[in-house]
Amino acid sequence: MRNNPIIYILLVIFAFGCSNTKYLPEGEMLYTGAEVKVKDSTLSKSDRKEMEQEMEDLLRPRPNRKILGLRAKLYFYNIAGEPKKNKGFRHWLKNKVGEPPVLFSQVDMDYNADLLQNYAENKGYFKTRTSADSTSHNRRASVDYTVTTGKRYTIRNVNYPPADSTKIDSVISGLKRWSILKSGNPYDLGDIKEQREQIDKILKYKGYYYFNLDYLLVQVDSTIGNKQVDLFLKVKEETPEKAKQVYTINDIYIYPNYSISDKEQTINPDKDSITVYKDFKIIDPDHTFRPVIYDRTLYFKKGDIYNRKDHNLSLNRLVNLGVFKFVKNEFRPADSTNTLNAYYYLSPYPKKSIRVELLGKTNSANYNGTELNVNWSNRNIFGGAELLTLSVFGGMEVQVAGQNKGYNVYRVGGEASLDWPRFITPFKVHSASGFVPHTQAKISYEYQNRRKLYSLNSFRAQFGYKWKENIKKEHNLNVFDINYVSPATVTDLYRERIDGDPSLKNVIEKQLIFGPTYSYNYTNTMQEYKRHTFYYKGSLDLSGTLTGLLSGANVKKGDTIRILDVPFSQFIKMEHDFRYYLKLSRNSQLANRIIVGVGMPYGNSGELPYIRQFFSGGTNSLRGFRARSIGPGTYRDDIDEGSFLPDQSGDLKLELNTEYRATIYKIIEGAVFVDAGNIWLWNDNRDEDGNIIKPDGRISKDFYKQLAVDTGIGLRFDFSFLILRTDLAFPIRKPWLPEGDRWVLDRINFGSSTWRKENLVFNLAIGYPF
Structure with a gap:
């Protein structure tokens, strides 16, 4: 017995549980909870269980909470004793960590029985009978409530x-x-x-x-x-x-510079300070905003019948302009019968502001790091609520664990953006949603240095539109999106690797991508009461389409067209990200994701440009494999330990993920997951001599036999301002092994240090993977 650790564990658990009752006041018992039993032969088993759970949620008080079956918070409360001061460790342990005992004497069984009776009658069981009975043992007491409902009305x-x-x-x-x-x-x-x-x-x-x-x-x-x-x-x-009575809108008053100290002015505004624009009376002596923004934003016009929908839409659009800190609205009876005067009180943000942000970041390549952003904003640069933002940033990303540890990434750059709260088009477009549409123009530059390997200059310019149909649906259309990438430096180490793998040259080649892009988002995940919720994002990227067609570019025939001595990219790329969340209980859910990505190079391109290709593996992808290490197909790049692991990329992608999430304790959530997926090429990668660089990387009818699969467990720590995620995963199917030997479940050996070193992957990230 003395050498059996299980006996010791059981004794500790028993002592941990029993010790809580010895601290109780004389004559008191610890309340351990209640159970409700519904007697109704007409209800199905699942409906009866659901009704019992809903009734149990009504009961008060709630017993002391358990962690892994033990009342740890009560234990800490007891062992802290009576602190002599209102500070210090014992005070913190008792009042912050601990929880006082819930005594059986605090339970009013008659009151709880009445609650259950009322609940049942509110559900149509008018002949309900409710009884309560307590059970006690070893200074612990619980209550059993029996609810006999009878037939429902x-x-x-x-x-x-x-x-x-x-x-x-x-x-x-x-x-x-x-x-x-x-x-x-x-x-x-x-x-x-x-x-x-x-x-x-x-x-x-x-x-x-x-x-x-x-x-x-x-x-x-x-x-x-x-x-x-x-x-x-x-x-x-x-x-x-x-x-x-039905009421109509009379006068509409707008106060764009409202403050509480101006209350008298808002009740009796000076006539000389009123600007009349269409149906609006604007009290803005400084002419802070051009009146046209109210015509675009407010749905009410003089003579309209009052409508709560237009009321809410107007407020939503004023908030979505992004220039007002507070928006207040009220209606008062006008002098004429059954009419209302509308008043809008708007408190603007400071016109100019500067913001400094220090961010924690994680990316799909399993890099974690930090970034410092400095943003300067002018919220009303042309008087029409336009937002001008100038920003500079700098940051670094490191791989905490993995073969690329030491190959840090450093980034610096800047961006200028201008946002108009309306559609700027040659023709008139009206948006009937509660969200203001936006026209956006951006220009940016980034210098990226991947230590020991290479550095890149990246320039990008965009012009497009962003709008929401409603809170669930969002569109983003860039009429043009131009991206130019050129190498700044390339190290000898990287050039040596290119000699062995010519496909790595794609990373440092000059790239010119231009064309429209479009994305659509749908989500109802904000409706937390729903059992089934969804998220979908679809994107379309068209590059060089018209230019390629007009020029007759055909890389297969050697007819490559260059712009500024750079071959422009011509391709079509689509990506679909679908997620389904099933709420299993109040504290658990099943999260699922499917990603399908297809990129088709043609005309002037034989493959997608590197920055538009797909990758698989890493913290937000297949977590049991090194970041961006999977594929294409069954290809495997065997790299010596100590050398950097190059990113494997492809033209097509399929990924499937499922994850069970459950709250363990307050801010701690556990997860069990399975991931599957891979990437493929449309065309074989070949070197200058025509040799295939990545055998079996091309898509085929047997693509489903080439899926990589992993599984693992994780913890999530919800600190409200961020979610810190840790995952430990390992592969259970390796696509590069010979067909028939790819499932490796029978080779799992946690006791082997060699197996752990080769297979266990630890991921540290910020936020959920999906």
């Missing part, structure tokens, strides 16, 4: 106000066809509340500014028998007359 009829009584009754009656409450549905108080909210919302859309849902009454008649109810929806008799 259903709705027989839903009665709306007569359509010919009053105007508002007529409107409400017309909403019957879209009602949530329908004959045959189970009775649910939640549905009744939702129906009232829906009617109130629609009435606000139709001009009933002073109406609110408290003026709606739903009466329930449960005496009709046969476990059914009749519902009667009506407007309360005491509803004020003004709540039954």
Whole structure:
């Protein structure tokens, strides 16, 4: 027994658990929780379990929290004793780390039973019976609640106000066809509340500014028998007359430089300070903004019927202009009958500002680092809420673990951007969403030095549009996107590697890429209450299309066209990133991702330019493989230890990931994952003599047999301002091995230092991988 470590562990766990009760006051017991059992033969097992879980969430107080089955916080609270000071280690341990005991004497079983009874009746179980019984042992006590529901009541009829009584009754009656409450549905108080909210919302859309849902009454008649109810929806008799009237917009006042100290001026503005522009009365003596921005932003015009949708859209667009720190709006009765004056109080940001940012970064090549940004902004450079930003940056990235450790990357550069809060086009374009469309122009330069290897100069210019249909859908179109890359220095070490692998020359060749780009984003992941949520990003990159077609460029025939002595790139590239999140419980979910990327070089190009190619492997990709080391196809570049590992790139990509995530304790989340994928080439890489450089790298009908697969576990630390992620992974399928030997599950040996060195990959990153 003395040599058995399991016995020691069990004894420690037993002592850890028992020690919490000896600190309890005399006559008290530790409350360990409650369980609800629902007795209902008509409910399915899953529905009954769900109902029991919802009921248990209502019970109070909650017992002391457990970590791995142990009440660690209570233990720390107890061993801290009574600190003599309001500071120091013991005070911190007791009050910050620890948690006081939840005593059984604090539990009001009758109150909790009433809560469960009310919950069941609100769900239509009007004949519910609830009982509670406690169990105690070794100074611990728990409670069992039994809820016997009986048959659930259903709705027989839903009665709306007569359509010919009053105007508002007529409107409400017309909403019957879209009602949530329908004959045959189970009775649910939640549905009744939702129906009232829906009617109130629609009435606000139709001009009933002073109406609110408290003026709606739903009466329930449960005496009709046969476990059914009749519902009667009506407007309360005491509803004020003004709540039954439709209101229109009269005058619209705008205060672009509002502050609290100007309250008297906002109530009685000086007539000389008012500028009239179309339907707007603007109180802006300094003429800070050109009045046209309000015409583009506000949906209300004089004489319009009040509409809550236009109300919210106007506020959203004012906020999205990006020049106002605070946006406030109110409506007041005008002198004429059933009209409202609208007032917009806008507090602008300082026109000019400078911001310094120190960032932590991680990238797909498994590099981590830091970056310093200095940004200067002018938020209203031309008086139309245009944003001019000038920025400079510098940073470094290092590989913490991996074969490229020591080959650090240093970056410096700058960018100038100008953003107009509208579409700038030869023809008029109207956006009806609550998000202001933007026209953007950018020009940037970056110098990148990859230590011991090479350095590159990169210039880029873009002009395009960014707009949102709604909170879920976003578009980004660059009418032109020009990227020019040229080498600055190349080391002898890198030139030696080119002799062995001519494809590495692509990295340091001059590259000229120009053409339109487009991306589309859809997501509903912000709707946390949903069980199923999605994210999709699709992108399209067209380079040199018209120029190549007009010039007749054909690299296969030797007809390569140069611009400024640089062959321009001609290709079509598409990438699709689809993610699906399944919420399993309050603290766990299953995250899934599929990436499909296709790049097709043609005309003036035999392959994609290096900066537009696909890569696989690394912290946000296949985590059981070194960054950018997989493929193409079954190709494997065997590099001596101590030498740098070159990035493997391809024209096509397929990647599949799935990850189970669950909260372990507060800010700590655990994960178990599986990744699969690879990259391929459209055409074989060949050297000057025509020899294939990367055998079996070309796409074929057997591409699915060439997938790399890994698995692993990870921890995520959510510090609110960032998520620090650690993953430990290893390969379970290696595509470069002979077919039939690629699955390596039978070779896993955690006890072997050689296996661990060759297979275990540790990833340190910021943020989720997807």
